[in-house]
Amino acid sequence: MNAIEIRGLEKRYPGFDLKLDLELPQGCILGLIGENGAGKSTTIRAILGMIRPDAGQISVLGHDNSRNFAPVREDIGVVLDEGGLPSCLNAAQLGKVMSGIYRNWDQAVYEDYLKKLSLPKDKAYKDFSRGMKMKQAIAVALSHHPKLLVLDEATSGLDPVVRDEVVEIFSDFTRDEEHAVLISSHIVSDLEKICDYVAFLHKGRLLLCEEKDALRDQYGLAQLSRADFAALDEAAVIGHRASPYGVTAIVRRDAVPSGLALEPVSIEDLFILMVKEGEQ
Amino acid sequence: MKGLIRKDLYMIWKYGRSLLAISAVFLAFGALAEENYFFVIYPVLFGGILPVTLISYEERDGWNSLCDTMPISRRTVVNERYVMTLLCFLALYLVTLGVQAAVLIPKGKTAEILQLVCMLPGVGLMAPAFMIPVTLRWGVEKGRIVYYIFIGVIVTLGLLGANAVGNMSGEIAGVGMWTLLAVSTAAFALSWLISVRLYEKREL
Numbered sequence: 001m002n003a004i005e006i007r008g009l010e011k012r013y014p015g016f017d018l019k020l021d022l023e024l025p026q027g028c029i030l031g032l033i034g035e036n037g038a039g040k041s042t043t044i045r046a047i048l049g050m051i052r053p054d055a056g057q058i059s060v061l062g063h064d065n066s067r068n069f070a071p072v073r074e075d076i077g078v079v080l081d082e083g084g085l086p087s088c089l090n091a092a093q094l095g096k097v098m099s100g101i102y103r104n105w106d107q108a109v110y111e112d113y114l115k116k117l118s119l120p121k122d123k124a125y126k127d128f129s130r131g132m133k134m135k136q137a138i139a140v141a142l143s144h145h146p147k148l149l150v151l152d153e154a155t156s157g158l159d160p161v162v163r164d165e166v167v168e169i170f171s172d173f174t175r176d177e178e179h180a181v182l183i184s185s186h187i188v189s190d191l192e193k194i195c196d197y198v199a200f201l202h203k204g205r206l207l208l209c210e211e212k213d214a215l216r217d218q219y220g221l222a223q224l225s226r227a228d229f230a231a232l233d234e235a236a237v238i239g240h241r242a243s244p245y246g247v248t249a250i251v252r253r254d255a256v257p258s259g260l261a262l263e264p265v266s267i268e269d270l271f272i273l274m275v276k277e278g279e280q
Numbered sequence: 281m282k283g284l285i286r287k288d289l290y291m292i293w294k295y296g297r298s299l300l301a302i303s304a305v306f307l308a309f310g311a312l313a314e315e316n317y318f319f320v321i322y323p324v325l326f327g328g329i330l331p332v333t334l335i336s337y338e339e340r341d342g343w344n345s346l347c348d349t350m351p352i353s354r355r356t357v358v359n360e361r362y363v364m365t366l367l368c369f370l371a372l373y374l375v376t377l378g379v380q381a382a383v384l385i386p387k388g389k390t391a392e393i394l395q396l397v398c399m400l401p402g403v404g405l406m407a408p409a410f411m412i413p414v415t416l417r418w419g420v421e422k423g424r425i426v427y428y429i430f431i432g433v434i435v436t437l438g439l440l441g442a443n444a445v446g447n448m449s450g451e452i453a454g455v456g457m458w459t460l461l462a463v464s465t466a467a468f469a470l471s472w473l474i475s476v477r478l479y480e481k482r483e484l
Contacts, residue, residue: 050348051483073351084346086287086338088294097290100283101350150349 001026001062003148003180004047009056011042018042018204020056024197027177029170031191031212032184033271034201040184041081043201044152047182048078061148074103077141081153083133085140087126091119094140102144110143117165131162138169149173151183155190167194188268198267202275212267219270220262222249232256239273250274284352284360291334292368299326299333303372310376311383320376320396324404327372329427331364332411336420348484358476361412362468369404376400398457402464403434409464409471417478 004024011018018039024030034040045051047058049069058065063072085094091114099105114121117135119128125136134154141149149170155163171194173179185191191198198215200207210218219238229240229247236255241248250265250273303323310319338344347357377396384392410430415423 045484048349050345070351070353073349076349078346078349080342080346080349082342082345084342086291086343087341088337089287089290093290097283097287100281100286101352102283103351 002059003028003061004030004182005057005059006043006047007057007059009043009046009058010054011046011051012054013042016042016204018046020201020204020206022199022206022209024180024182026180027174028196029174029181029183029194030197030199031195032182032199032201033188033191033267034184034186035275036186037203038186038201039204040186040201041152042204044150044182044184048073048076048150074144075147077144077146077149079134079137079141079149079151079154081156083125083137085125085133085137088124090122090124091136091139092121094125094136095143098140098143104144106143106145109145110139113139113143131158134158134166135162138166142169142173147178147180149179149181149183151181153185154183155194156185156187158190163190170194188271192267200271200274207274208270215267215270216264218253219250219265220253220256221265221269222251222256222260222262223247224249237277238270239275239277241273241276248273281352281356281360281363284347284357285364288331288334288360288364291337292330295334295337296330299330302326307376307379311379317399320380321400321403323372323376324369324400325407328365328369328404328408329411330368331361332408332415332423335361335412335415335423339420345484354480354482355476358416358472358479361416362408362472362475365408365412369401369408373400373404394454395457398461402460405464405468406430406434409467413471413475413478416475417482 002023003026004022006020006022009018009020009022016037016039020039020043022030022043032040032043042051046053047060047065049058049065052066060069061072061075063069065072086097089097095107095110098110099107113119117139119132119136119139125133128136138154141151155166158166170181170183174181181194183191183194192212195212197209198212199209208215224232224247226242226247229237229242229249232249232251233255236251238250238252240250250270251260251262253262256262303326306319306322310316310323313319338347348354377393377400380396381393384390407427407430410426411423414426
């Protein structure tokens with residue numbers, strides 16, 4: 001079963017519209033990558049039933065999210081960019097509040113996360129650093145035994161040590177095959193380490209959604225002269241960047257001459273060059 | 281709803297303590313200043329709007345969005361807000377009536393107490409009845425505008441009403457007071473229904 005299935009989603013705002021089909025299989029981590037304003041938060045808000053789509057269906061953990069969705073949220077852990085936890089409350093108070101909200105709230109698991117993430121119980125949330133706030137939000141999101149974790153820009157701006165801790169937590173979480181994670185970011189390197197699947201979103205459209213390892217197998221980075229680049233089959237080129245010294249191109253490995261030297265492509269290069277190609 | 285009420289109580293303790301302290305001072309002045317309703321009305325008004333003021337803190341923190349990802353329906357979110365408003369209003373309403381009764385009964389002014397019983401909900405329930413739907417649907421800034429308009433209207437109506445009641449016979453004034461109680465209670469109930477509808481339609 002897919003943890004998330006989006007079919008024909010459409011959402012229109014003045015100056016922006018989102019059209020999307022997307023799937024997140026259970027047991028996987030999907031990274032939703034896009035520049036600011038690409039539609040990542042709109043997608044996440046539509047998945048969580050916070051906004052009403054103009055068209056399309058969204059199924060979350062096998063439930064249509066347009067019908068009596070509140071009970072399904074018992075199985076979803078969410079971390080939003082803004083945090084969202086009441087800033088005057090400390091970790092101990094947050095635990096008491098959440099125990100009255102989630103039927104499956106597990107105080108022992110929560111206390112364990114607070115300990116593991118070095119979060120003080122008596123310090124107000126507003127006095128935490130950005131990294132600590134994120135860790136607190138993750139502790140809350142994971143302490144009611146969710147099956148799906150949804151994180152909107154949760155790793156943006158975290159220092160490498162905290163990011164590493166967070167990556168480890170997500171890896172532990174997806175060891176259970178029934179669990180899945182959807183994580184969005186505009187910082188590609190944040191997601192490169194974490195994800196099994198990556199989806200590129202640009203101006204409200206899905207440019208690509210693939211298994212991360214398959215992307216590396218399918219695409220390569222070529223450094224070419226202008227003449228060699230011009231000789232390539234247009235369909236083989238996914239994206240390119242020209243400079244006075246030549247052309248850097250991302251190409252399909254199976255559509256270029258076998259002798260062409262190709263370097264492994266990073267997700268970041270792939271995303272940037274695909275977006276630029278789309279704009280050209 | 282238990283978790284939401286717990287959260288509101290923590291927040292009231294944190295942010296509402298100064299309002300409660302001011303209310304206590306006003307109650308004391310109200311007990312000393314005879315027939316000056318200004319000091320009597322304000323604690324009840326504070327009680328009614330205390331849970332509404334929490335919405336501005338929640339909006340700043342982004343709680344509305346996070347709460348919308350939790351296993352709580354929007355109807356429950358609105359219901360909790362009105363339950364908390366009623367609880368806070370009732371607490372300050374009863375304390376105010378108690379203080380006034382302690383002052384007025386020894387002087388034999390029981391009619392004035394009855395007047396307060398009817399008049400105070402007109403202030404304490406009407407303010408949140410207008411503010412909550414606007415704040416939940418369009419945000420705190422617009423809710424604040426409604427609050428200032430409400431205060432202006434209340435002061436104007438209060439002055440006009442006081443003159444009118446002074447010119448009325450006791451029986452007609454009594455009917456007017458009970459009508460005020462009925463209207464404010466009905467407005468609060470209607471506001472509750474409208475807020476549920478508006479909040480269910482809001483995109484967060």
